[in-house]
Amino acid sequence: MIWDINLIMLFFAVGDVLLVSTEQFRTAMLQIRKTSVVEGETVAFRCMISAVHREQPNKERNWFHLYKNREKVSSLPEPGGIAAVTFIKEDITKNGTGNYTCMYGNQNPGDVKNISHGPPIYLNVQESQYSLMLQLDQQSAMEGMDVSFKCMIPVELRDAIQKDGFFDLYKNGSIVDSQPVPKGLPAVTFSIKKVNKSDTGNYTCVYGKEKIENSANNKRSRPVYLDVTECLTSPTTSAKSQQNNSTESYGLGNDIRIFLSLGILLVLSGIVGEDFYSRQRKHHGEDTNG
Incomplete structure (x- = not known):
């Protein structure tokens, strides 16, 4: 009978614990x-x-x-x-x-x-079809500037990469540049010097052995867009143009000033001459009367 009472008490105790846990x-x-x-x-x-x-x-x-x-x-x-x-x-x-x-x-x-x-x-x-990271230092550039593309393999995929593969940079499906995997960090930098308008387009980085952008054996990045704007006037040309305009304006101003000075001299000469002749005539008239 004592065992039955202990079992009943133990049953209720366990029930209370479960109730507290679920609550x-x-x-x-x-x-x-x-x-x-x-x-x-x-x-x-x-x-x-x-x-x-x-x-x-x-x-x-x-x-x-x-x-x-x-x-x-x-x-x-x-x-x-x-x-x-x-x-x-x-x-x-x-x-x-x-x-x-x-x-x-x-x-x-x-x-x-x-x-x-x-x-x-x-x-x-x-799984994403884009396994590489491609970063562009500036998405909009003017003609004559330098731009850089950094392509890298994410940390979680570095153990499964092919050690003898190549990084390839494509623009609108055509290969632009290629670099082997460096010994250190699995990342490369592609540089384009003095870009022009024709460099505008979508760029993609591809990693693997095959020189095919959409090959199933290669890893590739999301495309990034580079916009190259035309440079209408260079700073040197603008400075020369301003200098020429300033020189022309200065020369024109000098011509006007010289012309006005000559005109004033002629007027003053006429006045002085007229006054001299008037005095001569007056003096001559006085001598005749005397």
């Missing part, structure tokens, strides 16, 4: 805008609790926990007055594929694999 960690609803994405995209996991749980008063601040295949990925505290959070995963990779669930409870859930996580949402991450 501390409630199943939350999870929403994903797209369940199929491509590597490099940003995925937003929206996690929220039901309206019933929102009405229950909480003495302590609770947390949301995001799981993938029942392994915790991330945790965020519950915002004040908002019974939902959004987990952001930027530049997601292929290993992000899996079943995602969300839970709501205290800050340190510990091992809760055996607690109900609710219906999972399966996220499928597809």
Whole structure:
């Protein structure tokens, strides 16, 4: 009889523990805008609790926990007055594929694999066809300037690359330049000196052994666009033009000043001459009368 009582007490004690565990960690609803994405995209996991749980008063601040295949990925505290959070995963990779669930409870859930996580949402991450990174130092350049393209292999793909491959730079499907893999960092820089209008176009970096841009055995980057604008007047030409205009204006001003000076001299000479002749005539008249 004593054993029966102990078993009953143990049963209720275990029941209380399970009840506390399930109350501390409630199943939350999870929403994903797209369940199929491509590597490099940003995925937003929206996690929220039901309206019933929102009405229950909480003495302590609770947390949301995001799981993938029942392994915790991330945790965020519950915002004040908002019974939902959004987990952001930027530049997601292929290993992000899996079943995602969300839970709501205290800050340190510990091992809760055996607690109900609710219906999972399966996220499928597809491998991107673009496996290289191509960066252009300036997307818009004027004729006569130098531009540089930096092509590199991402860290997560460096172990699987072909060691004897080449980096090739293409413009609108035609090869522009080629470089072997350097011994150090698996990245190269392509430079174009004194670009002109014909260098405008879409550039792509390709890595591999085959000299074919779209070969299945090669890795390639997203295209980047270079816009080369025409240079109408160079600074030297502009400076010379201003200097010539200034010289011409100065010469014209001198001619006008000389012309005006001569005119004034002629007028003054006429006045002086007329006054001299008037005095001579007057003096001559006085001598005759005397």
